[in-house]
Amino acid sequence: MIRFIEGKQIYIRAIELTDVSENYLRWLNEPDVTTGLLSGTFPSTITELQSYVEQKINDRNTVMFAICDKSTNRHIGNIKLDNFDWISHTCELGVLIGEKDFWGKGIGTEACTLAIQYAFNILNIRKVLLAVYATNIGAIKVYEKLGFVNEGTLRKHIWSNGNYIDKHFMGLFKEELKQ
Ligand SMILES: CC(C)(COP(=O)(O)OP(=O)(O)OC[C@H]1O[C@@H](n2cnc3c(N)ncnc32)[C@H](O)[C@@H]1OP(=O)(O)O)[C@@H](O)C(=O)NCCC(=O)NCCS
Secondary structure, X not given: OOOOEEOOXXXXXXXXXXXXXXXXXXXXXXXXXXXXXXXXXXXXXXXXXXXXXXXXXXXXXXXXXXXXXXXXXXXXXXXXXXEEEOOOOXXXXXXXXXXXXXXXXXXXXXXXXXXXXXXXXXOOOOEEEEEEEOOOHHHHHHHHHHOOEEEEEEEEEEEEOOEEEEEEEEEEEHHHOOO
């Protein structure tokens, strides 16, 4: 298995069309996984997922990685950098650990660290931005641990599980990364 960037528990590598599987589809149809994401709003199908991944692979303004468990090579989630601005040297980060047994083991933090270091050191990005729902406590904890700070909030902007909730934008400059 090609390991593009290796961490302690995981490695990340380019996502491939063959990664579109029943498992990956299950992640996107599971409310616990999608509650903090736009992705869960509509049911996902294999066909949609195939065209989504194909589009990301072909999009020069997106780098999408599969997150794999080092000991088993199992595909457990995805992480992507997109919306690159090559003038201002910024981009956006999105992460999803789809296999819930892998939550709470430091893997979200590790995957974000690997992708962000790649953005800063290899792609010459200066600042990484992300959007997160205020109710996504786990994700906010990960981002704050890495050094992200809230740069603005859209108040009661998202309809989620019966309520309008806030959406935060968080940013991290290269020199602020804590890992
Ligand atoms: C959010 C997500 C990436 C976190 O990944 P993870 O591997 O579980 O996170 P980590 O194990 O690295 O946790 C880092 C810290 O956050 C805490 N944490 C993680 N999830 C938590 C939760 N749901 N509630 C409270 N704390 C949580 C951990 O305890 C840990 O704290 P510590 O360093 O003090 O021990 C993962 O749950 C996920 O992919 N969820 C579904 C998709 C999603 O919401 N993505 C983010 C969209 S913005």
